[in-house]
Amino acid sequence: MSFSAKNVRGGIRHILMILFCLLMVYPVFWWIGASLKSNEELTSASLWPDHPLWSNFKNGWNSVPGHSFTDFYVNTFGLEIAVLITTFVSCTLVAFGFARLDFPLKNFWFSILMLTLMLPAQVLIIPQYAMFHQFGWVNTYLPFIVPHLLASGAGGTFFVFLLIQFIRGVPRELDESAKIDGCSWFGIYWRIVMPLTKPAIVTVSIFCFLWNWDDFLGHLLYINSVDKYTVGLALKMINDSQSGTQWGQVLAMSLVSIVPATIVFAFAQKQLVEGVATTGIKG
Numbered sequence: 001m002s003f004s005a006k007n008v009r010g011g012i013r014h015i016l017m018i019l020f021c022l023l024m025v026y027p028v029f030w031w032i033g034a035s036l037k038s039n040e041e042l043t044s045a046s047l048w049p050d051h052p053l054w055s056n057f058k059n060g061w062n063s064v065p066g067h068s069f070t071d072f073y074v075n076t077f078g079l080e081i082a083v084l085i086t087t088f089v090s091c092t093l094v095a096f097g098f099a100r101l102d103f104p105l106k107n108f109w110f111s112i113l114m115l116t117l118m119l120p121a122q123v124l125i126i127p128q129y130a131m132f133h134q135f136g137w138v139n140t141y142l143p144f145i146v147p148h149l150l151a152s153g154a155g156g157t158f159f160v161f162l163l164i165q166f167i168r169g170v171p172r173e174l175d176e177s178a179k180i181d182g183c184s185w186f187g188i189y190w191r192i193v194m195p196l197t198k199p200a201i202v203t204v205s206i207f208c209f210l211w212n213w214d215d216f217l218g219h220l221l222y223i224n225s226v227d228k229y230t231v232g233l234a235l236k237m238i239n240d241s242q243s244g245t246q247w248g249q250v251l252a253m254s255l256v257s258i259v260p261a262t263i264v265f266a267f268a269q270k271q272l273v274e275g276v277a278t279t280g281i282k283g
Contacts, residue, residue, distance in 0.1 A: 035252040042247055053248055057256065060249030063238050067226060069253060072234040077260075079230065080209055082145050087159060087208045088201065090151040095163030096189045100175065117157040129221060139224040144212070155211050159204045166200035167193055202271040206264060213261050231257045 029047055036052040037044075061069045097103070098110055132143045147153035151160050170193055178188045194201070216232040223229060229237065235257060238250050 031251060031255060035248060035255050037248050039247055056246070056248040056252040059246070060238065060253040061256075063246075063249055063253075064226070064234060067229075067234075069231070069234060069256070071227070072229055072231045075228060076213070076230040079141050079144060080212060082141065083148050083153070083212050084205055084208055086145055086149040087151075087153070087156065087204065090149050091156060091159040091163055091204060092194065092197070092201065093189070094151045095160050095167055096193055098160070099164045099167035100172075100188070100193070101185070113157060113160065116152075117161060125221070132222065138222055139228065140222070141228070143222045144215075144218065148208075155207055159208065162204060163197065163200050166197055170196050199271060202268065206268050206271070209264055210261055 033047040033049060034042060035056055036054065037049040038051075038053055041049050041051075064072075098106070098113075128143070129138075132138060135142075137143050137146075144153065148156060151157070174192050174196075175188050178192050183191065214232070216236075219230045219233050220236070223233060226237070235250065235254055238253060239245055
């Protein structure tokens with residue numbers, strides 16, 4: 001059996017890709033092994049410990065005095081659900097308005113929307129904190145929920161733009177048919193456009209979940225009470241609260257903290273790719 005030059009090149013390419021993939025996942029393997037090590041074993045070059053400390057997960061879960069990571073996960077998921085609901089309501093309504101309705105200065109307001117998309121988030125940190133402090137919203141979840149209720153917040157403008165591009169690809173003939181049947185604009189939005197916009201909505205939901213799950217800086221700025229801490233802040237407290245930090249416990253809890261986001265991405269990546277692709281085509 002003879003091998004052509006094309007087969008040889010293909011084999012070499014696959015070998016290089018496998019080596020590159022192993023190089024990319026090496027930090028993850030090290031992370032998993034380090035979460036089972038003691039402080040003394042962390043300096044060793046081996047990926048897997050000689051004596052795995054599975055107790056790092058149990059001890060790390062209860063390492064915060066008076067609380068467990070169950071409390072922090074409940075806080076985080078509660079905040080995520082509130083943000084997802086408000087983002088869905090506000091962003092879909094705003095996108096539908098720009099894509100389907102005619103109102104005064106529509107192009108002007110759309111330009112303002114795009115300008116806010118180009119504005120660096122770092123520029124808004126100080127004025128936003130000052131405003132929320134005057135409202136008495138510091139140490140509450142309102143600084144995260146209310147901006148999303150107004151189609152703002154982390155990625156809000158981008159979500160609106162993505163949904164506008166998708167809705168513009170939905171045939172307007174469907175709107176006209178619904179109007180003939182006596183459907184209102186809200187009925188067209190809820191019964192016609194929203195079901196057809198499902199791929200884009202799933203994409204927005206995934207991005208919203210992941211970005212807010214990883215929003216450590218925002219949580220650090222606005223949440224002060226331990227009983228309202230999210231998972232990210234709890235990890236920071238483990239690192240700061242112990243004079244002799246048990247790094248195995250910290251790494252174990254940080255490994256557990258990425259599980260929800262990993263599961264969401266793993267099960268929804270097909271819808272994510274479909275939503276991004278169809279939005280690009282329809283736009």
